[in-house]
Amino acid sequence: MNICVIGLGYIGLPTAAMFASTGHHVTGVDNNPEIIDALNKGEIIIEEQGLDDLVSKSVKDGTLKGSLKPVPADVFVIAVPTPITIDKKAGMSYVVSAAESIIPYLRKDNTVILESTSPVGTVDELLAPILEKSGLEPGRDLFLGHSPERVIPGQILKELVNNSRIAGGINHESSLRIAHIYKSAFVKGDIYLTDSRTAELCKLAENTFRDVNIAFANELAMICEKLDINVWEAIELCNKHPRVNIHQPGPGVGGHCIAVDPWFIVEKEPDISNMIRLSRSTNDSMPYHVAAKIGSILNDVENPRVTLLGITYKGDVDDVRESPILKLSKILMDGGYDVVHYDPFVNDQSLALNDLTVAATGSDLLVLGAPHSKFKTLDFLSLGKVMRNRNFLDTRNLVDSSDAISHGFSCYLLGKR
Numbered sequence: 001m002n003i004c005v006i007g008l009g010y011i012g013l014p015t016a017a018m019f020a021s022t023g024h025h026v027t028g029v030d031n032n033p034e035i036i037d038a039l040n041k042g043e044i045i046i047e048e049q050g051l052d053d054l055v056s057k058s059v060k061d062g063t064l065k066g067s068l069k070p071v072p073a074d075v076f077v078i079a080v081p082t083p084i085t086i087d088k089k090a091g092m093s094y095v096v097s098a099a100e101s102i103i104p105y106l107r108k109d110n111t112v113i114l115e116s117t118s119p120v121g122t123v124d125e126l127l128a129p130i131l132e133k134s135g136l137e138p139g140r141d142l143f144l145g146h147s148p149e150r151v152i153p154g155q156i157l158k159e160l161v162n163n164s165r166i167a168g169g170i171n172h173e174s175s176l177r178i179a180h181i182y183k184s185a186f187v188k189g190d191i192y193l194t195d196s197r198t199a200e201l202c203k204l205a206e207n208t209f210r211d212v213n214i215a216f217a218n219e220l221a222m223i224c225e226k227l228d229i230n231v232w233e234a235i236e237l238c239n240k241h242p243r244v245n246i247h248q249p250g251p252g253v254g255g256h257c258i259a260v261d262p263w264f265i266v267e268k269e270p271d272i273s274n275m276i277r278l279s280r281s282t283n284d285s286m287p288y289h290v291a292a293k294i295g296s297i298l299n300d301v302e303n304p305r306v307t308l309l310g311i312t313y314k315g316d317v318d319d320v321r322e323s324p325i326l327k328l329s330k331i332l333m334d335g336g337y338d339v340v341h342y343d344p345f346v347n348d349q350s351l352a353l354n355d356l357t358v359a360a361t362g363s364d365l366l367v368l369g370a371p372h373s374k375f376k377t378l379d380f381l382s383l384g385k386v387m388r389n390r391n392f393l394d395t396r397n398l399v400d401s402s403d404a405i406s407h408g409f410s411c412y413l414l415g416k417r
């Protein structure tokens with residue numbers, strides 16, 4: 001098949017490369033010339049395990065190339081961003097332009113798949129009318145639907161292959177075609193057929209489930225601090241129950257999916273999305289809760305300096321989008337704290353230092369933010385020597401504090417008094 005993938009971000013590029021690696025002829029389209037230039041040299045400008053090798057091999061084999069404009073194809077995959085607007089609505093302009101851009105290239109029997117996470121109704125109410133302008137009728141001349149990815153950043157290639165998937169067409173023939181396209185290429189997981197609206201809702205509901213569950217864990221953490229209980233121990237014990245799976249508390253929820261997608265449900269049914277909205281606001285409040293905890297730890301310190309360890313939205317990734325630690329940093333700076341960032345995954349010196357000793361020098365408190373695995377073995381002896389006051393706050397229950405305590409640190413944990 002000739003496949004044209006529109007949007008070469010965290011999902012589009014790995015998906016394009018996976019199709020190409022199975023022998024399909026793939027054109028990756030993006031309006032960012034930097035991405036296209038890099039791709040045509042077999043290079044990538046994002047970090048994802050194994051992606052650089054897969055892309056360079058596919059480009060060398062001639063199955064993957066980049067282009068600023070779409071080309072005629074059998075299958076069009078739209079994987080452009082759907083960012084959240086200031087009033088918490090889905091920004092659909094990239095989806096609209098992507099759909100409009102393929103109109104001149106559409107031919108009878110083409111399949112168009114929307115991968116971008118979108119509000120319910122996007123395929124049948126927004127996309128189908130745009131594609132109809134080609135003179136072809138979606139459902140009869142064109143096959144159309146939504147097949148959202150479920151991959152976790154850091155494991156994208158593995159999960160693209162192994163995760164199950166939903167194929168939601170505007171009619172049954174569309175669902176069948178979409179399922180066949182993925183199954184005959186690289187997907188080893190099961191593919192479930194449904195309609196496009198159910199597929200859209202499922203994608204949003206999966207991430208909302210996680211957001212609501214994390215909000216519950218965060219609420220428990222705040223309750224446990226008052227009741228003098230260690231929330232981490234309590235959750236671990238609750239999860240011994242065969243039907244209980246409470247998620248982990250933390251300094252808030254970041255990333256471009258879980259902190260965003262629930263709003264796409266709220267947008268459609270604001271009057272009855274009460275729990276979803278409340279969970280979003282609980283998770284959004286966590287950086288303020290951590291800031292208050294920091295305030296009580298450094299109550300007596302003049303001109304306090306705080307070092308934030310790990311500023312990405314989660315552990316072992318380089319992605320800072322919607323990071324709750326950056327939100328915490330801003331709250332602290334607005335409150336007059338001197339704040340220093342350290343992150344071994346972030347290469348941009350204007351965002352974070354990559355020398356831990358420099359970052360800790362003169363500090364009054366180390367705050368573990370993103371739970372990068374390498375933070376499990378912090379050298380508290382050396383850190384203690386360069387700090388002004390030895391305080392350590394773990395917002396993720398990542399570090400065994402006994403070592404820090406033995407080197408004179410006062411240790412604090414989110415979710416424990």
Ligand code: SAJ
Binds near residue numbers: 149210248253313
């Ligand atoms: N987090 C917690 N407590 C937890 C789990 C996560 O505070 O128990 C926080 C993380 O620290 C992070 C945020 O939530 O700030 C989101 O991280 P994540 O690892 O839960 O999810 P993402 O955003 O990296 O990827 C999610 C995944 N969705 C689900 O697990 C339901 C992924 O499978 C989706 O494909 C992805 O969103 C997406 O693209 O929608």
